[in-house]
C-alpha cells in the first residue's frame with residue numbers, strides 16, 4: 001500500500017509527540033512532512049478521513065468525487081437571494097474528508113494569485129515576509145514543473161523543478177482558435193501566467209503528473225511512509241483542543257470513527273489545519289471565538305476573537321457560448337489526463353490596470369452534449385432545466401462553457417456553530433453578493449469577457465452568447481446591466497475556494513500563532529488574510545511551507 005499506515009490508539013489511550021497536527025489535507029500534509037524531515041522530531045497527525053480511493057487519483061473522473069464519502073458534504077444556508085435558480089436554492093460546499101483533504105478532490109488548475117493579493121497579506125500581518133517576492137522560494141520549493149516550453153521561457157525562473165508535487169500542462173489544438181479570438185479583442189495570450197502582475201489567456205498548468213492527481217497526500221504523505229517519526233491517526237476527528245492552566249495548547253481530544261475516545265499531546269505545539277470550515281469550528285468548540293456566540297452554547301471563552309467571521313470565496317458565474325456546427329466529436333483522452341479541452345484567463349476591464357479583475361476557466365465541448373452534464377448539475381448544482389438547455393445547444397455544435405469569477409470579492413460570509421456537539425456540521429453563510437459591489441462587478445466583467453463575440457473567429461462561425469431561460473430574469477432585456485446582474489444571481493455557484501475564516505491580522509499574528517493563547521497555530525486556507533485572485537491551492541501550500549519553516553526556526 002502506498003499510503004502511510006494507521007497509528008492505532010486504544011480507547012482512553014494517550015499518545016505524545018513533539019507536534020500535533022490536526023488535518024492531513026493540502027496544508028497539514030506539508031507541515032507534517034517538513035517537520036519530520038528532521039529525524040529528531042516526531043509528529044502525530046489526526047485526520048478525519050481515510051486513504052484516497054482510486055477514483056480520486058484518476059484525473060479523468062473528478063466530476064464524480066463530490067457527495068461521496070470523501071466529501072464532508074456541507075451545504076450553505078439558503079440566503080433567499082443568491083443561487084435561487086439552483087437544484088436546491090443553496091450551494092453545496094464540497095471539501096475533502098480524506099488524506100490530502102480537498103487536494104484529493106480539487107479540479108487540478110494550478111495558479112498562484114497576483115502580487116497585489118500578497119501585498120494585502122503584508123498589510124494585514126504587518127510583516128514583509130508575506131510578499132509574493134519573499135514567498136517565491138516557497139512556491140518553488142514543492143513544485144516540480146515538467147514543461148519545456150515554460151521552463152525555456154522567461155517564466156522559467158519563477159518555477160521550481162525538484163519539488164514533491166508534479167505540475168504539467170496538456171496542450172491541445174481546440175483552445176488555440178479561442179486564444180486567438182481573445183487576443184483579437186485585446187487580451188494578451190501568454191505561455192504562462194505566473195509572475196508578479198500577469199494578465200492574459202493561456203492553456204493552464206495542472207496538479208497532474210505521472211498520469212495521476214498530485215495531491216498533498218500523493219506528493220508528501222507517500223514520501224513519508226517509511227518515516228517512523230510521523231504517526232498518522234486516520235478516521236479520527238479532533239473534537240477539542242486541550243489547554244493547561246496558562247492557556248497553552250497541550251494537545252487535542254479525539255474520537256475515532258469506530259467510537260474510541262483518546263488524547264494526543266504535544267511537547268511543543270499544536271497546529272490546526274482542518275480547512276476553512278472545520279478550523280474555525282474546532283477553535284470555537286475549544287473556547288476561541290466571538291464571546292457572545294460561544295457563551296450562547298455554554299462554551300467557556302479562552303480568547304475572544306472574530307473566528308469564522310471573514311469567510312471569503314470566489315463566486316462562479318457559468319456562461320455558455322454556441323459556436324461552429326459540427327458532427328465531429330474528438331475522442332476522449334485517457335482517464336489519466338484532464339478530461340476536457342480547456343484554457344484560462346486573467347482579465348481586467350481597464351487594459352492598463354496591472355492587477356487582474358477576473359479569472360475565467362473555460363471548457364470546450366465539441367458535439368458532445370453529455371460532456372458537461374455532471375459538471376452542470378452535480379458540481380455546480382444548476383437547475384436541471386438550465387443544464388438541459390446548455391446540453392441541447394451542444395448537439396451538432398461546439399460550445400464553450402466559461403466559469404467567470406470576481407478575483408477579489410468584497411462580500412464576506414460566516415462560519416457559525418450549530419451547537420456545542422462536535423458531530424454537528426458548522427452553519428455556513430457564504431455571504432455571496434451580499435455587498436452590491438460584487439454584483440455590479442460580476443456584470444461588468446461578464447460584459448468585458450463577452451466582447452469576444454465581436455472577434456473574427458466568433459463572427460465567422462456564428463458564435464453567440466447563449467441565454468438559458470431564467471424565470472426570474474424573463475422581464476429584463478437581454479445583455480443589459482440589469483439582466484446580467486439577474487443572470488449572475490441565478491447562474492452562480494462557488495469555485496470551492498473557501499478561505500480567511502481565521503485570518504492573519506485579527507485572529508492570528510504574522511507567525512500564524514492564535515492570539516491570546518500559547519503554543520497554538522493555524523496553517524491552512526483559513527489563515528489567509530484575504531483570498532488570492534485565482535485558484536487557491538498553491539497559495540495554501542505556500543502558507544504551509546512557510547509555517548513549517550517558522551516552526552523549525554522557533555525550535
Ligand SMILES: Cc1cc2nc3c(=O)[nH]c(=O)nc-3n(C[C@H](O)[C@H](O)[C@H](O)COP(=O)(O)OP(=O)(O)OC[C@H]3O[C@@H](n4cnc5c(N)ncnc54)[C@H](O)[C@@H]3O)c2cc1C
Nearest residue numbers: 023025026027048101102107108109238278524525535537
Ligand atoms: C471541488 C473542489 C475543487 C477545487 N478546485 C481547485 C482547483 O482546481 N485549483 C485550486 O488551486 N484549488 C482548488 N480547490 C481549492 C483547494 O483544493 C483548497 O483550497 C485546499 O485544498 C484547502 O486546503 P486546506 O489545507 O485549507 O484544507 P483541506 O485540504 O480541505 O484539509 C483539511 C483536512 O482536515 C481534515 N479535518 C477537518 N476537520 C477535522 C477534525 N476535526 N479532525 C481531524 N481532521 C479534520 C479534513 O478531513 C481534511 O483532510 C478546489 C476545492 C474543491 C473542494
